[in-house]
Amino acid sequence: MSATLTPDVCIVGGGSAGLVVAAGAAQLGLDVVLVERALMGGDCLNFGCVPSKALIAAARVAQAQRSGAAFGIAPVEPAIDFGKVMDHVAGVIASLAPNDSVERFEKLGVRVLAEEARFTGRTELQAGSHRIRSKRIVLATGSRPTVPPVPGxxxxxxxxxxxxxxxxxxxxxxxxxxxxxxxxxxxxxxxxxxxxxxxxxxxxxxxxxxxxxxxxxxxxxxxxxxxxxxxxxxxxxxxxxxxxxxxxxxxxxxxxxxxxxxxGRTPTTDGLDLDRAGVAHDRHGITVDDSLRTSNRNVWAIGDCNGRYAFTHMAGHEASLFIRGALFRAPAKLDPSIVPWATYTDPELAQVGLNERDARARHGGDVKILRWKFAENDRAQTERDTDGLVKVVTDRRGRVLGAGIAGPQAGELIQSWCLALAGRLKVSTLASFVPPYPTLGETAKRAAGSYYTETLFAPRTQRLVRFLARLPVW
Structure with a gap:
């Protein structure tokens, strides 16, 4: 016989987005049920961000052994035991898994069901032998790899x-x-x-x-x-x-x-019986508004399954928007202008806000492009890692519209520009902060400062400075 649960919040999916909602709602004192049909931690922990970055780290160590000549260190071809490399990857996953485990979330007060959930009505789900009724249902079912229709x-x-x-x-x-x-x-x-x-x-x-x-x-x-x-x-x-x-x-x-x-990635919506709940969806994912609400006012879709941004950090951000909007009833809408992403090749590649192409399409001639090469950064020179560029897009009044970085630690360096976008800062703020020397972080100040180069050293400014120099010292 089915047991009926009536939680304050029911979450389908135990990946990054679902776990943030579950932890937050439970610690706020709400009754929470989390349904996960596969592995806790979802794609990020088990198949995505964590194992890929662990593998990339091992590959970086191997490459370092080949790259010593410029430092006066004889390069060697590394002896690679691939089985042990994969042991390293598995070990990293295992070390982080307790943070996403059933045991941890049950200690927080979350009821975790290892079942597949499907809608049986607008506010009702069936998960194994459990019938779940809730006024707040959060879909956080993630995405899966896209397999293209290539013959064979x-x-x-x-x-x-x-x-x-x-x-x-x-x-x-x-x-x-x-x-x-x-x-x-x-x-x-x-x-x-x-x-x-x-x-x-x-x-x-x-x-x-x-x-x-x-x-x-x-x-x-x-x-x-x-x-x-x-x-x-x-x-x-x-x-x-x-x-x-x-x-x-x-x-x-x-x-x-x-x-x-x-x-690419395909949003995971199979088996949910979304039509029975009146939840609109298509091949791009579950349709949501800027508050992440679906066509059913009792259902929200966050993370990869809504097809907006397939990034772990955005899954967490969207989860926080649900908590703010649905639980605290405060204004909470997704702002596409502050969304960053990074590719962890070497050099790394990171972007936030508009790139040059999109900025010119949206703002026409009211765009200024700032560039600063890593080859002009002293720390990059000391580390013989000078491939790269900081590229910033502003309007003619100096408001930051976006920034992109290709270079060492781009995923870290983009964060000052993420702050600029989130705080709606002008480039003058980035030009006026004092970074320690020598750091790669100086590239942000230098790129921002280049906004003023043309005006600062123009003939008109030079005439003004010569005039001021003739006045008595004050």
């Missing part, structure tokens, strides 16, 4: 981000479908760990990023030996004696030992 693909063994971190054999030749962030992060990491890597991209690599900045990353990957084929369409995938082959539409074929499909 489903008939050959292939990796996605959900399976590649369980692999313990270093591919001799990894073929990657997709030149987006996931594809290029994995391509560089596996190349640094000793695999031959070929990337096949139907359009251009990192197409959603500023082309000027993306080109810096692409150039580094090519120098490291990653074979990048842009504007290359795959006609079909075939199994071969040694692995797989990608047959290209323009002719020719590329053979490899293993295949990684990294062609």
């Amino acid at each position: 693909l489903t008939e050959v063994p292939h990796f996605t981000n959900e399976t590649i971190f369980a692999n313990r054999i270093l591919p001799s030749h990894l073929v990657v479908l997709g030149g987006g962030p996931i594809g290029l992060e994995m391509a560089q990491a596996f190349r640094r760990l000793g695999a031959r890597v070929t990337v096949l991209e139907a359009a251009t690599c990192l197409a959603k990023d500023d082309p000027e900045l993306a080109a810096i990353v692409v150039a580094r990957l090519r120098r490291e030996g990653v074979e990048l084929h842009e504007r290359t369409r795959v006609a079909r995938i075939e199994r071969t004696a040694g692995g797989i082959a990608a047959v290209l539409e323009q002719g020719g074929r590329i053979e490899g030992s293993h295949l990684l499909v990294a062609t």
Whole structure:
């Protein structure tokens, strides 16, 4: 017989977004039920951010052994035990898993059901033997890898981000479908760990990023030996004696030992019976307004499943907006102008706000572009890591519209520009702060200061300064 639960908040999905809501609502004293059909921690902990960055860190150590000549240190080819590399990856996941565990959330007062949930009405769900009725239902079901309709693909063994971190054999030749962030992060990491890597991209690599900045990353990957084929369409995938082959539409074929499909993400909405709850959705995800509410006023959709921003940090941010808006009944709307993202290649690539292309489309001629190269930063010079550029977009009055960085630690350095966007700051604020020397953080001040270069050293300013110099000292 079904047991009926009537929590204040019911959450479907135990990934980044759902766990933030569950922890926050429970600590506010509410009765909370969390339904998760698979692994607690979701994609980020188990198949995404955590394992990928752990693998990238191992690859960076391997690359450092090859890169000592400029420092007077003899370069060596690292001896890589790929099984132990993957032990490192698994160990990092295991060390973080207790933060997302059933045990932790039950201690917070959350009732966790290891079941699959589906709607049976507008405010009612069935999860295993449990019937759940709630006035506040939060869908946080995440996303899954998109598998494109390439003939033959489903008939050959292939990796996605959900399976590649369980692999313990270093591919001799990894073929990657997709030149987006996931594809290029994995391509560089596996190349640094000793695999031959070929990337096949139907359009251009990192197409959603500023082309000027993306080109810096692409150039580094090519120098490291990653074979990048842009504007290359795959006609079909075939199994071969040694692995797989990608047959290209323009002719020719590329053979490899293993295949990684990294062609994007698809919101996970299957099995929810959304129509029974009157929740609008399409292939892009669950439809929400800026307060993350669906077409059913009792249901919210946060994180990847709403198709807006497939980033862990945005899942957490959207969860906080739900808590603020639905629980505290305070104004809480999603602001697309403050959304950052980062690609953790080397050099890293990060962006917040508008890039040059989008700013010119929206503001026309009322745009000013500021640039500062890492080659002009003393700390970057000391570390022999000078590939990169800070690129800032402002309007003619100095208001920051967006910023992008390709360079070392771009994911860290973008944060000052995230603050500028969130605080609606002018570039003068970034130009006036005092960073410690020597740091990569000085690039923000230098880029911001370049806004004033043309005016500060113009002939009119020079005449004014010469005039003032003739006056008595005061």
